[in-house]
Amino acid sequence: VGGGDGVDTLVFQVDARDFRELERARPYSFDLDYRPASVHLAGPLFMARLDWAPGLRGALWTSAVDAAFQGVFENYFRVLVAYRLLERGGALVHSAAVRDEGGACLAFGPSGAGKTTFARRAREAGATVLSDDLNPLCADDRTALVASAPFHGELENGPAPPVVPLRAIGRLRKAESDSLQPLPLGDCVASLTACAPFVSRDPHRAARLLENLESLARGVPAFELHFTRSGRAFELLRAASEP
Amino acid sequence: VTSSSPAFRARPDVRFRVVDGKGVLIRQEAGEVVVLNPVGARVLDLLQSGAVLQRVLERLAEEFEVGAAELERDVLQFVRELVDAGVLEEEAR
Numbered sequence: 001v002g003g004g005d006g007v008d009t010l011v012f013q014v015d016a017r018d019f020r021e022l023e024r025a026r027p028y029s030f031d032l033d034y035r036p037a038s039v040h041l042a043g044p045l046f047m048a049r050l051d052w053a054p055g056l057r058g059a060l061w062t063s064a065v066d067a068a069f070q071g072v073f074e075n076y077f078r079v080l081v082a083y084r085l086l087e088r089g090g091a092l093v094h095s096a097a098v099r100d101e102g103g104a105c106l107a108f109g110p111s112g113a114g115k116t117t118f119a120r121r122a123r124e125a126g127a128t129v130l131s132d133d134l135n136p137l138c139a140d141d142r143t144a145l146v147a148s149a150p151f152h153g154e155l156e157n158g159p160a161p162p163v164v165p166l167r168a169i170g171r172l173r174k175a176e177s178d179s180l181q182p183l184p185l186g187d188c189v190a191s192l193t194a195c196a197p198f199v200s201r202d203p204h205r206a207a208r209l210l211e212n213l214e215s216l217a218r219g220v221p222a223f224e225l226h227f228t229r230s231g232r233a234f235e236l237l238r239a240a241s242e243p
Numbered sequence: 244v245t246s247s248s249p250a251f252r253a254r255p256d257v258r259f260r261v262v263d264g265k266g267v268l269i270r271q272e273a274g275e276v277v278v279l280n281p282v283g284a285r286v287l288d289l290l291q292s293g294a295v296l297q298r299v300l301e302r303l304a305e306e307f308e309v310g311a312a313e314l315e316r317d318v319l320q321f322v323r324e325l326v327d328a329g330v331l332e333e334e335a336r
Contacts, residue, residue, distance in 0.1 A: 186265025187278050193269060194276040201271050203256065210260040210267060 007084055009058040009076075016063035019045055030075055034202040041079060046072040050083055074151075081136060081149065082198045086205060090138035090147075091212050094195040097130040097146045098122040098234060099160060103167035104130060104146040105237050106137075107225060108195045113172040114227060116154045122234035128158035134197075137166065137216050144216045168241035169217065170225030170233070178231035180223040180240055188222040189213045250295045250334040251322060253287070257330055261288055270330065282307065286318055290331065296322065 022044065030043025041048040046062035058080055064072045082092040095108035096115035105127075107118040119132035130146055133153035138145050144166040148157070171183055171191050183191075192213045193200050199209045221241045227233035253259060256271040266284030268277045279287060285306070289299045300315055307314070325331040 184263065184265065186262040186267055189260075189262045190265075190267040190276045190278045193267065200269060200276070201274065203258075203271060206258040206269055206271060207260070210258065210262075210269070214260070214262050 007056050007058060007080060009060060009080070012059070012061045013065075014061050014063050016045070018061075019063060032079070032198060032201070034204055036204050039079065039083065039198075039202065041076065043072075043075055046075065048076045048079075050080060056080075056084060056087060078134065078151065079198050082196070083205075085136050085138060086199055086208055086212065088138060089212050089215065090136060091192070091196050091199070091209060091216065092134060092136050093192055094133065094197060095135045096122075096132045097135040097164075098127040099130055099146070099164045100127045100238070102238065102242070104164040105168045105170065105234060105241070106135060106146060106166060107170045107172050107233070107237070108192065109172035110194070114174055114229070115172065117229055118170075118172060118225075118227065118233055119155055121231070123155070123158075125232075125234055127234060128160060129155050130160050130164065131157050137213075138163070139216055142219065144220050166216075166220050168237050169220055169222040170237045171223070172233075173224060173226050175226035175228065177226065178228055178233055178236055179226045180233075180236050183222040183224045185214070185217060185222070188217045192217060250293060251290050251326070251331040252334045253291060254329060254332050259287055259291060268330065270328075273329070282317075283321060286321060287325070287331075290322075 030041055033040040037052050039050045045064040046060060048060040050056060050058045060076050062072045085092050093108055095106050096119040097104050097106045098119055107115060116132045119129045123129050130148060131152050132155045134151035136147040136149050138147050145163040146166050147163050148160040169188060193210060196209055200206055223237060223240060225233055225237060258269040260267050261284050264281040266279030266287055268279060286299060289302055300318060303314055304311060
């Protein structure tokens with residue numbers, strides 16, 4: 001998988017008896033072991049590792065086939081994308097991102113904050129959903145970008161170019177009425193960090209994550225976005241970020 | 244915690260960065276991210292640079308317009324809270 005500017009991954013099919021069955025294993029639950037030059041993953045029907053030697057490369061061992069393999073590979077791929085972004089100045093963030101002709105708006109918050117609701121309302125208002133689950137953030141020179149990726153939650157991702165300039169960030173908060181107020185950079189970076197899976201718990205690389213998120217968020221208008229389920233949160237965020 | 248205490252340092256699972264004056268603090272084992280106000284961020288930043296508590300108080304007195312007694316009371320309480328929360332530990336000497 002990959003090559004050139006990509007990341008090489010070796011995939012090994014192994015015997016199912018090499019894995020022990022767990023009674024309450026959940027498909028998207030797995031353990032990570034963070035080491036100075038590698039990250040190890042272990043979950044239902046698979047184990048994997050990322051190595052910096054010194055460039056990033058990966059290996060995956062699994063007994064899963066067909067649909068089960070897709071689930072296993074997505075588990076691995078999410079972690080790989082998070083670390084690939086990290087080493088290139090970016091970050092993977094649990095969030096909803098939508099785009100229109102003016103760029104992308106990113107809404108984020110903890111589980112249940114309303115990411116899918118935000119994306120659905122934005123789509124009804126004419127925007128295209130990039131993802132209502134996980135979005136890669138990266139930078140080109142000094143411009144923060146949202147990159148397209150195959151991750152999605154309840155909503156299917158719409159068509160998108162490889163990257164879209166990030167025009168606004170909104171931290172979601174359910175409220176009785178729609179409104180927004182500026183979000184200080186420090187609060188924005190802290191909240192984005194809390195929504196960055198895998199890397200924020202990595203003792204060897206979390207400092208780089210903070211650095212990347214500060215660099216990405218600086219210069220992008222950020223807001224505390226109070227929103228209702230039927231409201232106009234996207235329109236407010238879009239209007240607030242217009243030059 | 245008293246002002247004559249030796250230095251404190253962040254525990255191994257803590258990552259910290261000052262962003263536009265505020266402190267962004269990750270407690271990795273707890274999976275928490277905390278924002279510190281500018282004074283709290285400055286305290287932790289000074290402690291992380293190796294300053295002992297007495298030196299932290301001296302620096303803050305120079306940088307902020309606040310009475311010495313109030314400053315010492317507030318900083319000691321803040322450091323105590325960070326120790327209790329598992330953010331800081333007293334540095335062995």
